[in-house]
Amino acid sequence: MPIRDARYDILFEPIKIGPVEAKNRFYQVPHCTGMGWSRPRMVAGLRGMKAEGGWGVICTEYCSIHPSTDDIPFNSHSIWDKGDIRAHRLMTDKCHEHGALAGVELWVSGAESVNYLTREVPMDVVSMPNGNGEPYQARAMNKSDIRELRRWHRNAALRAKEAGFDIVYVYATHHYLLDNFLNPSINTRTDEYGGSQVNRMRIVREIIEETREAVGDSCAVAVRFSVDDGGGPDGTPVHADRLEIFEALSELPDLWDINISDYSWEMGSSRFTQQGALESYLAEVKSKTTKPVVSVGRFTSPDAMASQISRGVLDFIGAARPSIADPFLPNKIKEGRIEDIRECIGCNICYTGDSKHYPLRCTQNPTMGEEWRRGWHPEQIAVKGSDANVLVVGAGPAGLEASLALGQRGYSVTLAEATRELGGRVTLESQLPGLAEWARVRDYRLGQLAKLPEVEIFRESRLTLADILAVEADHVAIATGATWRRDGYGIYSTCPMDPMPPAEQTFTPDDIMAGKIPDGPTIVYDDERFYLAGLIAEKLRMTGMAVTYITPAPRVSNWSINTTEQFRIHQRLAELGVDIILNHGLEGFDGSQATISCAYTEKEQAIVADNLVLVTCRQPEDNLFNEVQSAIEQKLKGAPLTVKRIGDADAPAIIAAAVFSGHKYARELDVEVDGDNPIKYDRVFFDDE
Ligand SMILES: Cc1cc2nc3c(=O)[nH]c(=O)nc-3n(C[C@H](O)[C@H](O)[C@H](O)COP(=O)(O)O)c2cc1C
Ligand code: SF4
Numbered sequence: 001m002p003i004r005d006a007r008y009d010i011l012f013e014p015i016k017i018g019p020v021e022a023k024n025r026f027y028q029v030p031h032c033t034g035m036g037w038s039r040p041r042m043v044a045g046l047r048g049m050k051a052e053g054g055w056g057v058i059c060t061e062y063c064s065i066h067p068s069t070d071d072i073p074f075n076s077h078s079i080w081d082k083g084d085i086r087a088h089r090l091m092t093d094k095c096h097e098h099g100a101l102a103g104v105e106l107w108v109s110g111a112e113s114v115n116y117l118t119r120e121v122p123m124d125v126v127s128m129p130n131g132n133g134e135p136y137q138a139r140a141m142n143k144s145d146i147r148e149l150r151r152w153h154r155n156a157a158l159r160a161k162e163a164g165f166d167i168v169y170v171y172a173t174h175h176y177l178l179d180n181f182l183n184p185s186i187n188t189r190t191d192e193y194g195g196s197q198v199n200r201m202r203i204v205r206e207i208i209e210e211t212r213e214a215v216g217d218s219c220a221v222a223v224r225f226s227v228d229d230g231g232g233p234d235g236t237p238v239h240a241d242r243l244e245i246f247e248a249l250s251e252l253p254d255l256w257d258i259n260i261s262d263y264s265w266e267m268g269s270s271r272f273t274q275q276g277a278l279e280s281y282l283a284e285v286k287s288k289t290t291k292p293v294v295s296v297g298r299f300t301s302p303d304a305m306a307s308q309i310s311r312g313v314l315d316f317i318g319a320a321r322p323s324i325a326d327p328f329l330p331n332k333i334k335e336g337r338i339e340d341i342r343e344c345i346g347c348n349i350c351y352t353g354d355s356k357h358y359p360l361r362c363t364q365n366p367t368m369g370e371e372w373r374r375g376w377h378p379e380q381i382a383v384k385g386s387d388a389n390v391l392v393v394g395a396g397p398a399g400l401e402a403s404l405a406l407g408q409r410g411y412s413v414t415l416a417e418a419t420r421e422l423g424g425r426v427t428l429e430s431q432l433p434g435l436a437e438w439a440r441v442r443d444y445r446l447g448q449l450a451k452l453p454e455v456e457i458f459r460e461s462r463l464t465l466a467d468i469l470a471v472e473a474d475h476v477a478i479a480t481g482a483t484w485r486r487d488g489y490g491i492y493s494t495c496p497m498d499p500m501p502p503a504e505q506t507f508t509p510d511d512i513m514a515g516k517i518p519d520g521p522t523i524v525y526d527d528e529r530f531y532l533a534g535l536i537a538e539k540l541r542m543t544g545m546a547v548t549y550i551t552p553a554p555r556v557s558n559w560s561i562n563t564t565e566q567f568r569i570h571q572r573l574a575e576l577g578v579d580i581i582l583n584h585g586l587e588g589f590d591g592s593q594a595t596i597s598c599a600y601t602e603k604e605q606a607i608v609a610d611n612l613v614l615v616t617c618r619q620p621e622d623n624l625f626n627e628v629q630s631a632i633e634q635k636l637k638g639a640p641l642t643v644k645r646i647g648d649a650d651a652p653a654i655i656a657a658a659v660f661s662g663h664k665y666a667r668e669l670d671v672e673v674d675g676d677n678p679i680k681y682d683r684v685f686f687d688d689e
Pocket of ligand 2: 320321322324325343344345346347348349350351361362363364365
């Protein structure tokens with residue numbers, strides 16, 4: 001039994017937060033699930049799993065206090081009525097079952113929301129346009145609006161208490177209404193809620209005091225707040241008067257949850273932001289309050305966590321993503337199982353659920369969001385359903401995850417990889433600029449596989465059908481990945497280029513990642529529109545060659561807007577001197593110039609270049625699957641009982657989808673799955689009573 005290193009004891013010291021006590025320093029800060037008010041049982045399953053995993057405090061996502069704030073089409077929380085109270089009870093009961101405190105982030109949007117669900121007019125400190133570019137404006141709150149808002153907030157706090165929450169938030173950051181009141185460049189009011197610093201912070205002060213008065217006997221009051229007004233070009237915090245405001249309010253709440261005003265940095269991807277990046281912003285915070293302070297920094301290293309506490313930077317280690325990637329992170333540290341931590345890789349796929357309004361998913365943790373509806377536990381898995389042995393072909397993310405979960409179930413597994421390196425696309429992509437942490441997807445699995453004698457790994461074993469038949473496995477999983485197409489087929493052009501570009505001057509991401517680098521001016525054509533083409537442009541430009549990035553999309557690495565990286569990717573390419581051409585599709589390339597046409601006018605232009613890198617679309621490597629399938633149909637000797645393709649060999653997608661696919665395969669082997677109704681559907685009707 002491993003023993004916890006005494007250096008980490010500090011993380012397990014209990015600490016008082018007003019009238020309640022947290023059992024340790026692990027604090028899951030508010031984060032969305034994409035499930036919110038519409039899927040409360042899924043939410044409760046997810047949060048309850050973190051409680052089981054040892055988090056001392058577990059918070060909701062942003063939670064609307066009143067129908068004048070809704071965020072449709074986003075699935076945030078609401079605490080409007082008795083139905084909501086019952087929905088939240090599902091979560092708070094689960095937290096309490098495991099000794100965790102439950103926090104609720106009461107939220108008032110202001111001009112960030114349109115209120116598409118309720119059709120109530122949004123209100124903000126002044127009349128201002130919708131923050132997300134919707135063609136709606138918020139109305140300027142008058143005094144009676146402010147009085148109403150304070151009453152709604154107080155009532156929401158009372159409902160939160162009834163729902164069993166231990167910590168009730170006043171949410172005064174992230175450019176929502178209370179933040180806007182504090183902001184001198186937005187708050188141009190001339191009444192007692194605008195102008196001077198005292199006036200600007202009046203509403204926040206009133207709401208903190210009223211929340212304490214309403215529920216402070218048994219609930220702690222927390223404030224989420226940013227102590228900066230942005231960062232300078234070198235990353236130095238610009239505090240403006242935020243530290244003064246903080247000092248003036250410092251003793252009012254029971255806990256400060258400090259973040260920074262730039263969400264894309266606070267939640268920065270590992271490509272741009274490292275662990276603990278907010279520390280410089282927090283420098284003066286602790287000295288200005290006696291109340292406990294929590295903040296974030298994608299903390300996955302227990303040394304970094306212990307250092308934050310022992311150096312007095314923080315009292316609590318706040319975590320959103322590390323708790324998503326590993327709900328059992330605290331317990332693993334507690335039990336001295338550091339090597340079992342499934343570390344977040346900072347890819348921000350979890351946030352795309354928020355951006356695209358779907359339930360949370362995670363690259364590292366395939367069980368995330370599946371706790372209730374599929375009954376998946378991140379640390380437990382059903383024992384095998386038979387004595388069958390399984391052959392997994394391909395050790396990319398899908399093959400590694402399938403082998404791991406199958407081995408954990410007790411199956412005898414043979415994992416065959418064609419190349420010397422394990423990890424497939426993860427290994428290749430993690431060598432691109434800024435993606436080193438992505439290798440954790442491979443390394444975590446290899447570390448766990450090393451503990452499983454049931455799984456035998458064979459490298460440099462490119463299997464043919466004959467090899468597979470010779471193995472005589474009962475089940476075969478084909479995880480052979482996918483290959484980037486070199487014919488231009490993609491979203492923009494749904495037929496191959498005609499004529500085809502000269503082969504020796506045409507490259508794909510597979511070539512570049514294998515070290516085949518073009519010579520001379522190069523076009524990177526991005527019709528895939530996520531991160532890879534931008535990375536390849538960056539990598540090539542860093543070798544000194546002239547690079548032109550062209551995409552039919554309106555933005556560089558367009559889909560990265562959902563991972564909060566798009567702005568930084570464009571900025572990086574522009575700073576490196578990559579020429580950027582948006583809204584243009586590729587029509588042809590003759591080896592000396594490319595013809596591109598405007599997505600709007602079809603007007604053509606020529607771009608001179610020696611080479612073309614096509615980042616358009618992938619072809620699943622499924623020949624082997626088809627051969628094994630046909631061997632089964634022909635009842636050939638040695639043919640397995642079943643064959644399945646998993647991951648990119650089935651349908652090329654993001655790495656999270658490959659990991660999920662491998663995990664699902666392993667969970668479902670020898671299990672009866674109702675194909676008509678494979679998942680529980682969290683459709684609930686809570687009546688108002
Ligand atoms: C998927 C996701 C959803 C989030 N939703 C919220 C939210 O509803 N309210 C909020 O205040 N912060 C939200 N955040 C920001 C987190 O609270 C946190 O500040 C940020 O993720 C940095 O912490 P981390 O490095 O531990 O992930 C969200 C973050 C993620 C990853
Ligand atoms: S999706 Fe990526 S960033 Fe989000 S928690 Fe999982 S590994 Fe971390």
